[in-house]
Amino acid sequence: MTARYCSLAQQSAPAFAPGLAAERLGALMSGRRMWVNGTVLHYYFFDGEDDGSVIPVPGSGGTRRVSWVGGQEQRDVVRACFREWRDLGIGVSFAEVPDRSEAELRIGFQQGDGSWSAVGRDALPAGLNERTMNFGWDLTAPGERATALHEIGHALGMQHEHQSPFAGIHWDDEAVYADLAGPPNFWSRDRTFFNILRKLDPAEVNGSVWDPQSVMEYPLSAGLVLEPEQFRGGVHPPGALSALDKEFALGWYPPLDVSLAPPLAPFRSAPLSLGPGEQADFVVEPRETRAYTFGVFGESDSVVVVFEERDGEPRYLSGRDDGGTPHNATIRARLVKGRRYFVRVRLYSGWGSGETAVMCW
Known part of the structure; x- marks a missing residue:
């Protein structure tokens, strides 16, 4: 007897810019x-x-x-x-x-x-x-x-x-x-x-x-x-x-120890030495309440997500995916003094000769 099967809905293929390697x-x-x-x-x-x-x-x-x-x-x-x-x-x-x-x-x-x-x-x-x-x-x-x-x-x-x-x-x-x-x-x-x-x-x-x-x-x-x-x-x-x-x-999705995540300080660039599919994690504890901008620099395709810790759990605040585009991801988000945030950068690939980095300001 034939089993009942999972039936995924048909979706169109992703549209990436022509000419990508x-x-x-x-x-x-x-x-x-x-x-x-x-x-x-x-x-x-x-x-x-x-x-x-x-x-x-x-x-x-x-x-x-x-x-x-x-x-x-x-x-x-x-x-x-x-x-x-x-x-x-x-x-x-x-x-x-x-x-x-x-x-x-x-x-x-x-x-x-x-x-x-x-x-x-x-x-x-x-x-x-x-x-x-x-x-x-x-x-x-x-x-x-x-x-x-x-x-x-x-x-x-x-x-x-x-x-x-x-x-x-x-x-x-x-x-x-x-x-x-x-x-x-x-x-x-x-x-x-x-x-x-x-x-x-x-x-x-x-x-x-x-x-x-x-x-x-x-x-x-x-x-x-x-x-x-x-x-x-x-x-x-x-x-x-x-x-x-x-x-x-x-x-x-390897086990993740947030206690090992280094701080990301405003106006200080943090290098990203990542291979395809790898991820870097940072902690941000703002000293003042204001809007902050997070950006990735270098010739790379990446996903950047900012999480706010609430009740001991990271909650999605904002994210950007620059995969397949000629520009880098930037996020603008309001952070509150006394709260803790996580910035996670996952790399698709680096396609240039230079270094990649993340910064907040």
Whole structure:
């Protein structure tokens, strides 16, 4: 029997300036969806009677509202899966909040709408009344806990494993289309192509080898894969975080000790000796309340985020991404004397010969 599959919404490819060097473009593709390490991802469960989708009623000309609210047991499965990812010791953490305006991740449980998630920072442009993640079937059913682990993997920036160009999969395309067109998925050919047959750019994938044990891998029925030969009988991931899943998450989000972050003093340049994907972290404790400007200097592509510490937790204050542009990121933010702030700079790549640095003034 065909499994129910995560169904990511199709999105247009990112528009980078023409003429970028291949190495620079690859670094941008690799890191563009990844969070700055040290981010606390706040998640919110829709819980109001007005939270839902308005859908047409066939044959009536009218509409009805379908709820996004999930039961306590469903929410508890998702909470447990957030804890499982957190307990790896990654530098990104998770916190449930009761106010959707404080949440980067907003979670619904609309039955029949499939299970899906925005990938990494793709969640940020979504409106406050929009979902960034949905669970479309019962997560307490046998084997379905893996669905929650899978969607949180997407929220961390991970992609579908079977779409890796390193997998060497030769599909029976028409068998795949036919299989997904029937129950329980009822997918169009476009949706099937986008989520299964389409190969990802090598820079976008979770690693340099295919991991058929990954929680980001679909379980596949017999007869869909022609090559490698050993998978003609199907692909059967265990539905748990694999060793390579953990390695990838810890590679992008290594444990972070904020006590080691050096101070960033006004009008003093701090050099950034970073490789692609690496990050520098600084503490700012302003001596006066005023508007400050933070800027990166040098020929590099980077993401800069300023966090304000509130109740012992870094809360997003402002951020800029200069990836693929000819200018450097600058942020202007009002800092308050007596409070503590963190400045985090994550490098896509350095594409010039000079040094890069960060400064506040």
